[in-house]
Amino acid sequence: MKRVSILLCILCLILCGCGAQTTDARGGEKEYISIKKGTTLPGSFYTNATVDSAADPFILYADGKYYLYSTGNKSIAVRTSLDLCVFEKSETPAMTLSDFPWLVDRSWAPEVYAYNGYYYMIFSAMTNTGSFSINIGRSASPLGPFRPMNDAPFFAPPYSVIDASLLFDGGRVYLYYSKDCSENIIGGVHISQTYGVEVNADLSGTVGEPVLLSTPEQPWEKQDSKWQWNEGPVVIAKDGKYYLFYSANYYQTKYYSVGYAVADAPLGAYVKPQNNCILAGNGVDVTGTGHCNYFYSPDGTELYMCYHRHTVAPNTDFGRSFCFDRLILEDGKAYVDGPSTTKRPLPGGTNHYFKHTSDITVRPEGDAVADGSTDSLFDGKIEHVKDALLLNSGGILHFEPAAPQTFYSVWLYTDCAAAGQMPTAYSLVINDTYEISGKVTSTMVDGAPTIIFLANLPDGTVISDFALTLTAEDAAAPLTLSEVVFVSKE
Numbered sequence: 001m002k003r004v005s006i007l008l009c010i011l012c013l014i015l016c017g018c019g020a021q022t023t024d025a026r027g028g029e030k031e032y033i034s035i036k037k038g039t040t041l042p043g044s045f046y047t048n049a050t051v052d053s054a055a056d057p058f059i060l061y062a063d064g065k066y067y068l069y070s071t072g073n074k075s076i077a078v079r080t081s082l083d084l085c086v087f088e089k090s091e092t093p094a095m096t097l098s099d100f101p102w103l104v105d106r107s108w109a110p111e112v113y114a115y116n117g118y119y120y121m122i123f124s125a126m127t128n129t130g131s132f133s134i135n136i137g138r139s140a141s142p143l144g145p146f147r148p149m150n151d152a153p154f155f156a157p158p159y160s161v162i163d164a165s166l167l168f169d170g171g172r173v174y175l176y177y178s179k180d181c182s183e184n185i186i187g188g189v190h191i192s193q194t195y196g197v198e199v200n201a202d203l204s205g206t207v208g209e210p211v212l213l214s215t216p217e218q219p220w221e222k223q224d225s226k227w228q229w230n231e232g233p234v235v236i237a238k239d240g241k242y243y244l245f246y247s248a249n250y251y252q253t254k255y256y257s258v259g260y261a262v263a264d265a266p267l268g269a270y271v272k273p274q275n276n277c278i279l280a281g282n283g284v285d286v287t288g289t290g291h292c293n294y295f296y297s298p299d300g301t302e303l304y305m306c307y308h309r310h311t312v313a314p315n316t317d318f319g320r321s322f323c324f325d326r327l328i329l330e331d332g333k334a335y336v337d338g339p340s341t342t343k344r345p346l347p348g349g350t351n352h353y354f355k356h357t358s359d360i361t362v363r364p365e366g367d368a369v370a371d372g373s374t375d376s377l378f379d380g381k382i383e384h385v386k387d388a389l390l391l392n393s394g395g396i397l398h399f400e401p402a403a404p405q406t407f408y409s410v411w412l413y414t415d416c417a418a419a420g421q422m423p424t425a426y427s428l429v430i431n432d433t434y435e436i437s438g439k440v441t442s443t444m445v446d447g448a449p450t451i452i453f454l455a456n457l458p459d460g461t462v463i464s465d466f467a468l469t470l471t472a473e474d475a476a477a478p479l480t481l482s483e484v485v486f487v488s489k490e
Contacts (some may be wrong), residue, residue, distance in 0.1 A: 033433035038455035041353055043083045044487070045343045045451075049190040049309060051079070052086055056109040056163075056232065057306050059295040062119075062140055065140045066295075066350075068322060069094065069110040069121070071306075076110045076123065083351040084324070094144035095137050096119055102153060102328045103135065104128050108161045110231065111293065112142060120203060121146040124162040124177075127153065128167060131223075132160040132180055136203055155206060159183050165234045165293070166199070167266060173199040174266045175206060176213070176244070178231040183445035186439040189226055190195070191216060194246055197265045211267045214246055220277050221248035223255040232291040235266065236303075238329045242382040244270050245305070245334070247290035248277075252316045254287035258307065260334045275399075279307065279325075279336045287313040287340050288320065293367055294327060298349030301357075302380070303327045305336050322478060326380045337382050342448040344412055345485050357400040365467075368395025370478035371419070382483045383447070390420045390478040397468045399484065411485035412450040414440055420480035423470035428452055431464055440470070449485075 055071040068079040068087055075093035095110065097103045103125040111121040121137045121144075133153035137146030155161060160180035167174040174196055181192035194214035198207040208478040226422040232247040242263045249255035260280035261270035288310040295304055305327040308320035325338030348355045357378035364374065371390040374397070381387050391397070414423050427437040434457060441450040454461075466486075470479050 020392050022247045031202045031430055035434060035436045035456050037436050038453035040451045044353055046346055047343055048323040048455055049321040049338055052311050055308050055320040056291040056307055057322045058111045060112045060294045061298060061308050062142050062153055067326045069112055071109055072107045075211055090143055100135060100148050101452050102127050111165055111359055113166060117429055119455040122164045122166055124164055132162045134161055134164040134177060153197055163232045164281055169266055170238050171200060175199045176233040176235055179450045181227060192229045192231045196231045213244060213268050223249045234293050235292055241332050242266055242319050243329055243334055245292050251290060254281055254283045256288045256290040258292050260289055262332050278334055285313050286339050288316060293424040297347035301348045327379050345487055354488050356364060363398040365396035368392060376398040377484045388480045390407040391470055391481055393471050393475040393479055399466040404462045405484055407463050408489040409454055409456055409487045410452040413483040415447055415482055416481055421477045423479045424472045427469040429467040431465055
C-alpha cells in the first residue's frame, strides 16, 4: 500500500510540475496538491491605449474579426484584429475623399454598418463651400472601397454638421449629429448641440425636421465660457429606453469627457441625469476620454464603449489612442467600467475566449461574507467599489459552474473600498484536490487584477468547484472583492 501511495504522489508531481504537497492554509487538515500559477499569454487579455492615431474610433465586428475605423483627412483607413490588441492596417484606404467630388478635406468620425446586404460608412467632411456635411458611402466589404450613393452630400443644411451616427430601430432609421460650434453661435458663445432626425429606410435622405436633443447645460460641460460642446452623439436602444451618449468640452483638453441622457423615444425628449458624466480622465496619466461609440461582444453577452484618450497624457498635443471598456445599461442608468489602465479579460467570444458569469453559482461557506451581495461579483462593475463584496479574512467562497468543464483562467479584482482592506494573499482550491496560492497583485499595482492562469493543472481537468480564500495580515478587518471573472477557451 505504501508503494502505491508513493507512486501516486510521484505521478501527481510529474503532472503538476510542482515540488510538494501543501497543507490547507485555512486551518483544515486536508492536504491539496500544490500547483504553480502559469503565465497569462498575450492574446488572452487587453490593455487600453495600445493603438495610436485612432481619434473618434468606431468598431465593427464582422466575419469573425474586428474592424477599427477612425478620423482621417483625405482618406479613412481601416484596421483589422482578431483580439482587439494587435491590429493590421489595410494596404488601401477604406474611403478616399477624391471619390466624393464635393468633399475637399477632414474626413471625420466614420461609422460603418451592415445593412440590407451592404456595408454603409457615414462620416462628416468639409465641402468645397468650407462648411461640414454628412456623407454616406456604400461597399460590398467592410474593407471598402466605400463609394458615394449619389452625386451630393447625404445631409448638408446651411450650417456645419459633424459626428454623424445612425440608429436602426424596428425597421426605422434615425440620424444623430452635432451642429458644429464653428458656425453655431448663441448669445456670443460658440456652442455645439446634438440633433436627431428620421432617415428614409433606403438611406436616401432625411424625413421631417431635425429635433434638438442635447445642449451644454450642466456645470461639468461648461469648462470654457466662450466655446462649449455636446458632440459625438450615439444612441443605444435597450429595454424600451434610449440612451444618448455624447462628449463635452474641447477635445484637446483634460476635460473632454462622456455624458449621457435618457429618453422613451428615439427623438426624445432626452433628460440628463444628475451627475451624468460617466467617463472622465484623472488629469494625470489619462486625459481626453471622449468621442465614444459602442459594440457588442461576439457572443452577444456584453456591451462595450469604445473611445479615445490622449496618447501622451497629461500632454494633450500628441494624438489620441483607441480604448474600450465595459458599458452597462440598466433601469435607465448607464455605467462605464473605466477608463481602465490595467489588464482586462477580452470581450466574450473574442479570439475563442469566453467569460462565465450567469452560469456560475456562488456559495459562501459559513460566515465568509461580512457585507454585501455575491451578485456584485458578476455585475461587470470592476471599478465601482460601492458594489464590492466584503469578506471575512480566511472565509471560503465556492464557485460552482452549472456544468463541469475546463477553464483557462480566473481573474480577481480586489481594489480597496472605503469599508474594507486589501487582501494580501489568495488560495484557490480546485475540485477539492489542487491548490494554487500566491500574493494578491493589487497590493503592488493599484487596480491590477490577480490573474490565476490554470495551464499547470493536469491536461483535461474538468472543474466542478473553485474554493477561494482571501487573507490579510489584519484578520479582524473585512476584505474587499469587487469582481471575479472565469474564462474558458474554446
